[in-house]
Amino acid sequence: MVLQTLATLGPSHGYAIATRLEQLSRGSLQLNMGTLYPGLTRLEQRGLIQAKWGVTDNNRRARFYAISRAGRRQLAAEKSDWTRMVAIIDSVLMRDTS
Numbered sequence: 150m151v152l153q154t155l156a157t158l159g160p161s162h163g164y165a166i167a168t169r170l171e172q173l174s175r176g177s178l179q180l181n182m183g184t185l186y187p188g189l190t191r192l193e194q195r196g197l198i199q200a201k202w203g204v205t206d207n208n209r210r211a212r213f214y215a216i217s218r219a220g221r222r223q224l225a226a227e228k229s230d231w232t233r234m235v236a237i238i239d240s241v242l243m244r245d246t247s
Contacts, residue, residue, distance in 0.1 A: 150178075151188065152224040155198060155216040162203075162211035163189060189214055197223050 154169050155161060161169070166189075167180040192198045197220035203213045216224070 151185075151192060151214075152197060152216055152220050152227070155214060156221065156224055160203075160213045160215040162205055162213050164211070166214070192220070196220075 150170055151166060154166050158165070158169060163182065163185055167182065167185055170178050170180060189198065189200070193200050193214070197217055198214045199217050200212045200214050202210060205211050
């Protein structure tokens with residue numbers, strides 16, 4: 150979800166990422182900053198995102214995260230896996246209702 154958000158929004162700070170995911174989920178997904186930032190650190194360590202310091206619209210210093218080339222490849226692979234899994238689940242559900 151983070152990779153897709155960064156691919157869509159472009160470079161963003163953690164609070165903007167969390168806010169966007171909450172908006173898209175209509176409030177169903179509320180990310181705790183104590184969960185989000187370690188996740189961002191892991192994505193950065195894996196080379197899937199890059200981070201640099203910048204200034205927010207509110208003139209606050211924050212780390213801005215951007216998806217890397219490796220992150221785009223990972224996102225494409227995960228989308229493919231997800232599509233395949235959804236097709237399998239749909240197939241199983243269709244058999245159960247017949």
